[in-house]
Ligand SMILES: Nc1ncnc2c1ncn2[C@@H]1O[C@H](COP(=O)(O)OP(=O)(O)OP(=O)(O)O)[C@@H](O)[C@H]1O
């Protein structure tokens with residue numbers, strides 16, 4: 001029970017951060033942007049996006065694996081983060097284009113004329129040219145970045161406060177979170193939601209005022225995503241390592257008992273719910289500029305269910321499990337659904353992987369849940385064959401090599 | 411003597427069934443009390459009411475020198491006010507080791523932010539170690555509590571109660587499933603605790619109750635049937651009819 005440093009008590013965090021740094025370095029060096037051209041820019045973007053998915057999976061593990069709240073709505077927060085940053089990207093880029101084209105006019109345009117022209121450009125597709133009120137701050141990067149954190153945080157605060165206060169738990173809470181993300185996506189689908197309906201926001205890969213090519217920009221985003229994942233992982237590991245982690249795991253296993261110890265269970269749940277929503281928002285804000293486009297389908301209920309599947313397959317209740325699950329499943333999924341996998345012709349039936357992948361994923365989810373509740377992360381404990389050392393619950397195995405492996409398979 | 415807990419005229423109905431019927435019950439500051447009674451008499455439900463798990467339909471539950479009503483308070487608030495509870499079946503956090511279980515219960519600021527920044531002090535470690543010694547789990551501190559024997563889990567739960575440093579301990583069937591020696595250890599733990607605080611023990615085992623050597627309250631169909639020394643209540647014909655003579 002001696003006092004040791006955080007890293008000495010959690011060696012797996014050090015291993016993870018080193019693997020992440022090594023991965024980012026190797027990928028950067030091999031990239032097109034660095035001149036090597038061994039990895040295409042589009043694949044760099046896929047890897048960068050994968051890191052963002054790993055980050056939202058860490059958040060999911062925190063809320064589900066550690067606190068026992070099976071939220072099936074965290075992609076709503078992820079999507080909102082994307083929309084917030086997307087609004088600035090779209091506004092500013094359109095502004096630059098419009099200003100440039102108007103600059104040659106004989107009479108210099110007034111600021112109002114520029115704004116009107118931007119409105120026509122952006123909202124033409126939904127038959128409007130007026131800026132809806134939600135775009136009030138779209139011209140300010142600083143405010144939109146603040147909203148990346150504030151909007152998901154606020155939604156989580158209000159939703160969580162209502163749900164936890166009335167002691168909604170288990171399946172009912174899961175259904176409620178699904179309803180939340182469904183409602184959000186239906187709202188965004190409407191043209192008069194002010195966020196371009198089903199068109200969503202596009203052209204997000206172009207950074208306004210940046211001359212660099214996509215090959216270089218993709219590396220920046222890879223780094224930013226890796227940094228965010230590293231910091232998010234560190235924060236999550238810190239939260240779960242101490243007494244706070246002990247309380248939330250207690251809530252997961254027996255929340256009534258925690259209450260009778262004098263802890264306000266609702267307060268703790270709300271704290272974790274809001275914290276993870278904010279992490280999800282940040283992950284989304286980094287994801288969508290790499291994807292280039294965001295539309296309401298991104299926050300459809302199924303997206304949040306996938307998130308739970310990743311964490312289950314990777315192994316919940318251990319942070320590296322969430323990362324492995326998200327990286328592995330989303331990359332394999334990209335591979336299968338990308339159409340590169342040849343179909344198998346059985347004579348009487350053609351197995352088309354784009355569709356069958358869903359079946360495989362669903363099946364592996366069921367199998368993992370039934371036979372390997374610890375997920376892929378649990379396999380590493382088996383492989384290492386180590387006896388659980390005599391220390392505090394949270395820190396599991398030393399090995400995070402798997403992360404690289406999952407990436408390396410591609 | 412001023413009372414620590416005053417329950418008066420409390421009733422609870424579950425789907426038309428009156429589990430607690432106009433119950434009144436008082437306990438003083440450093441007092442041991444045993445509650446006995448047949449299955450379904452309402453003993454556990456009584457504890458549920460005091461700890462805020464069940465809201466009574468009518469009646470008063472007053473607490474402490476200032477006679478605060480516990481009825482509107484949440485479970486966590488009541489626990490922080492100084493009521494500790496041990497459940498009928500042992501409930502410890504099986505996934506966590508004995509040390510963490512005790513540390514979780516240790517009386518400290520319970521708000522999320524202060525728990526987040528909590529650093530284990532030498533003083534707290536000493537307290538936990540002393541408690542572990544008291545409950546006979548000094549050598550098991552690093553073990554997952556799920557691996558403990560049934561009796562050890564019961565002690566750990568009593569240890570967690572003591573760690574909370576409550577003024578009132580509500581203990582539901584602490585000796586169930588224990589061997590003879592384990593029972594003796596449990597008795598001494600409770601008797602020791604009752605020197606400085608109020609302890610209410612629900613127990614079916616008469617041998618155990620006798621060793622506690624305290625005032626006994628007999629519950630039947632949700633209200634008090636008899637109260638007094640063990641010899642006094644066991645001589646009561648009604649008590650013999652509904653409970654002892656079954
Ligand atoms: N939540 C509930 N809903 C419906 N009925 C309940 C509830 N809790 C308790 N009861 C009923 O109230 C009565 C009293 O139950 P209680 O658990 O308090 O008895 P007890 O004295 O603790 O019995 P035992 O000695 O078996 O533990 C029982 O008939 C029980 O079925």
Ligand SMILES: [Mg+2]
Nearest residue numbers: 453454455498
């Ligand atoms: Mg009972």
